Amino acid sequence: MSKRIDVNNLNIFYGDFHAVKDVSMVIEPKSVTAFIGPSGCGKSTFIRTLNRMHEVIPGARVEGEVSIDGQNLYGRGVDPVDVRRQVGMVFQRPNPFPTMSIRDNVLAGVRLNSKRMSRKAADELCEQSLRGANLWNEVKDRLDKPGSGLSGGQQQRLCIARAIAVQPEVLLMDEPCSALDPISTLAIEDLINELKSDYTVVIVTHNMQQAARVSDRTGFFNLEATGQPGQLVEFDDTQKIFNNPTKKATEDYISGRFG
Amino acid sequence: MSTPTRSPESDIHHSRMDDLSGIVPSPVRPTSDRPLLLIGLGAVAVWLVLWQVVGLHMVVGLVVGYLAFLLVSYLYYRAAGGQRVGLDIVVRWLVYAAFVCAVVPLISMLWTVIGQGLPLAFEWFFISTDMKGITGTHDQAYAAGEGPLVGGAGHAIIGTLIVTGLATVISVPIGMFTAIYLVEYGGKNALARGIRFLVDVMTGIPSIVAGLFAFALFTQIFGIRDAKMGLAGAVALSVLMIPTVVRNSEEMLRIVPNELREASLALGVPKWRTIAKVVLPTAASGLASGITLAIARVIGETAPLLVAIGFAREFNWNFLEGPMNTLAVYTYWMFTKPLSPAVIEPSQERAWAAALLLVILVVALNLLARFIAKIFAPKSGR
Numbered sequence: 001m002s003k004r005i006d007v008n009n010l011n012i013f014y015g016d017f018h019a020v021k022d023v024s025m026v027i028e029p030k031s032v033t034a035f036i037g038p039s040g041c042g043k044s045t046f047i048r049t050l051n052r053m054h055e056v057i058p059g060a061r062v063e064g065e066v067s068i069d070g071q072n073l074y075g076r077g078v079d080p081v082d083v084r085r086q087v088g089m090v091f092q093r094p095n096p097f098p099t100m101s102i103r104d105n106v107l108a109g110v111r112l113n114s115k116r117m118s119r120k121a122a123d124e125l126c127e128q129s130l131r132g133a134n135l136w137n138e139v140k141d142r143l144d145k146p147g148s149g150l151s152g153g154q155q156q157r158l159c160i161a162r163a164i165a166v167q168p169e170v171l172l173m174d175e176p177c178s179a180l181d182p183i184s185t186l187a188i189e190d191l192i193n194e195l196k197s198d199y200t201v202v203i204v205t206h207n208m209q210q211a212a213r214v215s216d217r218t219g220f221f222n223l224e225a226t227g228q229p230g231q232l233v234e235f236d237d238t239q240k241i242f243n244n245p246t247k248k249a250t251e252d253y254i255s256g257r258f259g
Numbered sequence: 260m261s262t263p264t265r266s267p268e269s270d271i272h273h274s275r276m277d278d279l280s281g282i283v284p285s286p287v288r289p290t291s292d293r294p295l296l297l298i299g300l301g302a303v304a305v306w307l308v309l310w311q312v313v314g315l316h317m318v319v320g321l322v323v324g325y326l327a328f329l330l331v332s333y334l335y336y337r338a339a340g341g342q343r344v345g346l347d348i349v350v351r352w353l354v355y356a357a358f359v360c361a362v363v364p365l366i367s368m369l370w371t372v373i374g375q376g377l378p379l380a381f382e383w384f385f386i387s388t389d390m391k392g393i394t395g396t397h398d399q400a401y402a403a404g405e406g407p408l409v410g411g412a413g414h415a416i417i418g419t420l421i422v423t424g425l426a427t428v429i430s431v432p433i434g435m436f437t438a439i440y441l442v443e444y445g446g447k448n449a450l451a452r453g454i455r456f457l458v459d460v461m462t463g464i465p466s467i468v469a470g471l472f473a474f475a476l477f478t479q480i481f482g483i484r485d486a487k488m489g490l491a492g493a494v495a496l497s498v499l500m501i502p503t504v505v506r507n508s509e510e511m512l513r514i515v516p517n518e519l520r521e522a523s524l525a526l527g528v529p530k531w532r533t534i535a536k537v538v539l540p541t542a543a544s545g546l547a548s549g550i551t552l553a554i555a556r557v558i559g560e561t562a563p564l565l566v567a568i569g570f571a572r573e574f575n576w577n578f579l580e581g582p583m584n585t586l587a588v589y590t591y592w593m594f595t596k597p598l599s600p601a602v603i604e605p606s607q608e609r610a611w612a613a614a615l616l617l618v619i620l621v622v623a624l625n626l627l628a629r630f631i632a633k634i635f636a637p638k639s640g641r
Contacts, residue, residue, distance in 0.1 A: 051525065053521065053524065053525055056520070056521060056524060058446055058447075081527055081528070081529050082527070083527075084524060084525055084526065084527040085526075085527030086527075088525060088526070089521075089525035091518060091521060091522065091525075093518060095516070095518035095519055095521070095522045096522075097519060097522070097523075097537060097541070098519075098541060099537075099540045099541055099543075108523070108526060109526035109527065109528070111536075112523060112526065112528040112532055112533070112536050112537070113526075113527065113528060113532070114532070159522070162522075162526065163525070163526070166526055166527060
């Protein structure tokens with residue numbers, strides 16, 4: 001249930017604005033890949049192109065190639081809806097559906113795609129996904145309560161449960177902990193470590209310690225100057241990036257000498 | 260000049276600092292409410308004297324008394340508590356006065372309508388019968404005490420419900436789908452901007468023009484003799500209703516957080532399903548109350564219905580043929596064209612009763628809107 005992602009010379013534009021330039025990388029299956037870099041350097045924009053969520057923004061377009069196990073996401077006749085079923089996403093701010101209970105939130109991906117499932121299968125899927133997101137023990141007695149009544153950290157884990165309930169190949173996380181306190185962050189980081197055994201996980205973070213803690217490989221994005229497109233400066237094993245980076249800019253950023 | 264020489268830069272800097280340090284909140288001393296009460300009593304006394312003794316008009320006296328109250332309490336509290344306390348009192352009482360000015364006409368209207376319409380509006384014969392065969396002689400007999408009051412507004416109640424219901428059935432889908440297009444698909448493109456502009460223009464259409472439009476339209480289709488029908492009235496009302504529905508729904512859809520749409524799309528849900536299953540349910544309470552208020556807005560329309568439907572004396576359940584009646588038109592007709600020009604009281608009684616029924620309908624719709632909003636509101640219980 002996890003696949004390899006190849007990115008080839010990807011350029012991303014918002015209208016006339018060149019947002020991200022010439023990104024190429026390989027993301028290995030069953031690994032955690034983290035992207036770090038200053039604000040506005042295109043990390044979030046880039047991660048959204050991995051499941052075509054950038055298309056929600058008017059004027060956004062892409063040149064280049066992103067393949068999942070050899071299939072180009074931007075090929076002709078590829079339906080973005082199919083892409084998003086394979087590549088799930090968790091957002092910066094927890095966003096459970098306010099009209100739905102905890103249970104319905106978990107099952108939302110299945111229900112909204114109008115797949116019929118028996119009560120028993122739904123219960124199983126719900127429990128399995130919530131266990132997968134380390135949330136089951138906290139909410140098992142109140143599955144019918146609204147999801148918006150949970151704490152921020154619990155809501156974020158609910159969103160992760162919702163994302164893995166549709167059994168994607170890849171899980172993208174766009175700063176999943178930036179709205180959370182340290183305890184909830186720790187819970188999510190533990191969860192990411194567990195998810196690694198089943199999914200290919202890609203995470204954007206502003207927290208370099210977090211990248212160092214959870215990821216196997218790290219990519220550093222940067223801008224040459226304001227108004228210039230963001231670029232992938234360096235992409236390597238996390239150990240290497242944090243201990244012995246090749247590029248000066250990476251070293252400066254990691255050691256806090258610029259920002 | 261003995262000022263020490265300074266560079267202009269530091270001069271500017273210093274003068275700015277002086278300005279800042281000069282901003283000190285004016286001091287406030289504690290005051291009690293008792294003087295305010297005394298000043299208020301004094302103002303009431305001034306009003307009574309001006310009204311009863313001097314012989315000024317009651318309202319003029321009231322205004323003079325109120326202004327005197329404002330002035331005296333300001334002066335007193337400024338002296339006792341400081342500038343801010345004085346201003347606080349004045350502004351607070353200005354706000355109270357504005358509130359009273361806004362509410363008085365409403366209460367007065369309700370009071371009059373209830374007082375004038377109450378006995379008749381709930382009589383069973385008034386709700387259940389129409390005006391078929393009722394003439395001025397019946398009214399004269401009633402006025403002379405020789406017979407009962409006959410004739411009711413049953414046909415007008417039915418007509419109101421049918422015509423407004425039809426208008427809702429026409430307007431809600433059109434308005435909602437327009438709003439969905441504007442928010443979810445159109446964004447800021449030329450078509451969406453054009454639609455928004457036209458909707459704004461439509462909001463300002465005088466209602467009589469809507470009526471003329473519907474009448475002209477149905478005259479083209481059915482000929483001038485048969486053009487007056489319930490459906491024509493419903494079309495006229497929907498011309499007035501659609502812009503309201505579009506605007507309300509657009510606002511409601513717009514406040515649905517984008518994150519929810521993204522969450523749904525990221526689960527691999529197609530866009531139309533995201534709109535149907537996530538956006539609309541999230542906005543449901545606002546949509547429902549907006550629609551109910553749009554209905555309440557057109558249910559009391561008279562002019563377009565006079566033109567497009569005409570005036571019926573008897574029950575007409577068929578909205579595709581012949582004139583109908585509605586409560587607003589019934590009220591208007593009874594008031595301006597009493598059955599017996601010599602004895603107008605019975606007709607006026609009917610007009611008041613119909614007006615009361617209309618007010619009750621509108622209030623009921625507003626309460627319904629609140630109720631619906633509560634039912635659909637996203638729950639956040641723990």
